[in-house]
Structures are given as structure tokens and as C-alpha cells.
Amino acid sequence: MYRILSKKILNETVQLMEIEAPYIARRCEPGQFVILRVDENGERIPLTIADYDRERKTVTIIYQIVGYSTKKLSQKEAGDTIQDIAGPLGKPSELKKHKRVLGIGGGVGAAPLYPQIKKLSEMGVNVDVILGGRTKEYVILEDKFREICQNVYIATDDGSRGHRGLVTDVLTKLIEEGKEYDEVIAIGPLVMMKAVCAITREYHIPTSVSLNPIMIDGTGMCGGCRVTVGGKIKFACVDGPDFDGHLVDFEECMRRQRMYKEEEHVCLIGLEG
Numbered sequence: 457m458y459r460i461l462s463k464k465i466l467n468e469t470v471q472l473m474e475i476e477a478p479y480i481a482r483r484c485e486p487g488q489f490v491i492l493r494v495d496e497n498g499e500r501i502p503l504t505i506a507d508y509d510r511e512r513k514t515v516t517i518i519y520q521i522v523g524y525s526t527k528k529l530s531q532k533e534a535g536d537t538i539q540d541i542a543g544p545l546g547k548p549s550e551l552k553k554h555k556r557v558l559g560i561g562g563g564v565g566a567a568p569l570y571p572q573i574k575k576l577s578e579m580g581v582n583v584d585v586i587l588g589g590r591t592k593e594y595v596i597l598e599d600k601f602r603e604i605c606q607n608v609y610i611a612t613d614d615g616s617r618g619h620r621g622l623v624t625d626v627l628t629k630l631i632e633e634g635k636e637y638d639e640v641i642a643i644g645p646l647v648m649m650k651a652v653c654a655i656t657r658e659y660h661i662p663t664s665v666s667l668n669p670i671m672i673d674g675t676g677m678c679g680g681c682r683v684t685v686g687g688k689i690k691f692a693c694v695d696g697p698d699f700d701g702h703l704v705d706f707e708e709c710m711r712r713q714r715m716y717k718e719e720e721h722v723c724l725i726g727l728e729g
């Protein structure tokens with residue numbers, strides 16, 4: 457059993473938990489994920505590690521309440537325990553000592569982006585970040601990014617904070633203003649990562665994306681995260697979750713993600729009823 461040390465509500469659908477997990481905290485690196493089960497019969501939930509503290513022996517996870525299992529997780533409080541948490545899994549992000557890197561985090565995608573940006577900043581890389589959300593409430597971790605980034609730009613759909621519009625508007629503007637980035641790291645909804653890659657491809661900026669959103673059980677066996685990258689079949693949970701965004705077949709990913717919507721809906725009705 458693993459103890460939840462603290463819990464924070466970041467907005468109406470996104471929560472943060474710091475969990476005591478000494479083994480994982482000692483070994484994990486940015487980009488890796490854990491699989492947790494809330495209780496004995498729980499479904500396996502793969503979640504990218506949002507932060508870790510080797511001294512406190514903790515890992516931080518940030519999750520969006522999108523389905524049956526994450527709803528169950530959200531009902532746990534500080535002091536409660538969860539059944540198990542396995543990891544670290546997946547390949548660590550390949551972080552290079554570039555001059556300047558731009559991170560783009562859409563909604564809850566800011567969570568897996570954070571440890572990568574933090575590590576880059578510790579390596580002496582200049583980092584800027586664009587954070588996006590539907591409204592200002594959906595922009596998460598802004599303060600934490602401000603501590604480590606040179607510039608933090610915000611975009612919201614309704615203009616309640618920062619630029620009114622999309623993160624890709626800000627990206628285009630920065631490039632057109634002459635900002636030079638050696639790499640872009642984009643993590644968020646598939647449609648956002650696809651749009652970012654379309655722009656950075658045009659400007660020849662290498663771009664890394666995280667395909668964590670398409671993972672289901674995180675074991676390499678369910679096949680749910682199968683994706684074509686550069687014409688080759690890959691599994692996000694085994695070969696990723698980070699990939700060269702310019703090589704990812706996003707259309708295929710989006711089709712796959714839609715496949716499980718109906719089952720999820722049926723389970724949720726069960727939990728609420």
C-alpha cells in the first residue's frame with residue numbers, strides 16, 4: 457500500500473497527489489510514468505510523473521478526472537492509501553543541452569512537461585514555456601514554471617488569461633518575432649500536438665511529443681497505444697512515451713483514442729448510479 461501525503465485540487469477536473477513511493481522516487485527520470493491501481497480490483501492507470509523528490513521519497517502525479525478509474529482515484533484523500541504504484545516505466549526523455557528550448561503544455565499536459573523543463577533548466581538550458589487552457593482555471597502549474605523559465609506565455613480559449621486563442625497562435629508569433637528555439641517539447645491533447653508539429657515542421661524545429669494520452673494499461677500487451685512513427689509500428693508505453701513529433705501519425709492516434717469512449721461512458725454511469 458502506498459500513502460498519499462498530500463492532495464491538491466488544481467481545477468474542477470484536475471487534481472495533484474504526492475505519494476510516498478521510495479523506490480520510484482529514487483530511480484525515476486523526466487518522461488517516465490507509473491501505473492497505479494486504486495484498489496485490488498482497480499484498472500491500471502498509467503500516469504506520467506509530474507515531479508519527484510528523492511529526499512522526501514515521493515512522486516507527484518497530476519491526473520484529469522476523465523473516466524471511471526480516475527474518478528475513483530479522485531475520491532481518495534491525503535492520509536489514504538492506494539493499492540499499488542509500479543514504476544518507473546517507459547523511456548526517460550532525451551534532454552539535450554541546447555541553448556534555448558520551448559515547452560508547450562496544453563491543459564493537463566503541463567504536468568508531464570514540468571519535469572522535463574525543470575531538468576533542462578537545471579542543465580543550464582534557457583527555457584520558455586507556453587501554457588494553454590480553455591479558461592484561466594485550466595492553466596495549471598504556472599507559478600512552478602515561472603520559477604524555472606525565462607518566459608511563460610499563456611493562451612486561453614476565452615481570453616480570461618493571456619492571449620485569447622490557441623497555444624499555436626503564440627508559437628507562430630514567437631517564431632515570426634525572431635525567437636530561435638533548438639527544440640520544442642509539446643505535451644497536451646493530440647490535436648494540439650498535431651497542430652504544433654505542423655508549424656514546427658514548416659520552420660524545421662525538432663519537436664518532441666508525449667503519447668501518454670493514448671496509453672491504456674501501460675504494459676505493452678493491450679495494444680491500445682500502438683502508433684506508427686516514421687512508418688514503423690511503436691508502442692507508446694514501451695518505446696515512448698516521447699517521440700519525434702514530426703514522424704508521428706496523429707490521425708491514427710486520434711482514431712484509436714476515440715475507440716474506448718463508449719465503454720468509459722457506461723462505466724461512469726455505474727459509478728455515479
Ligand code: FES
Binds near residue numbers: 671675677678680
Ligand atoms: Fe497497452 Fe501500451 S498501453 S500496449
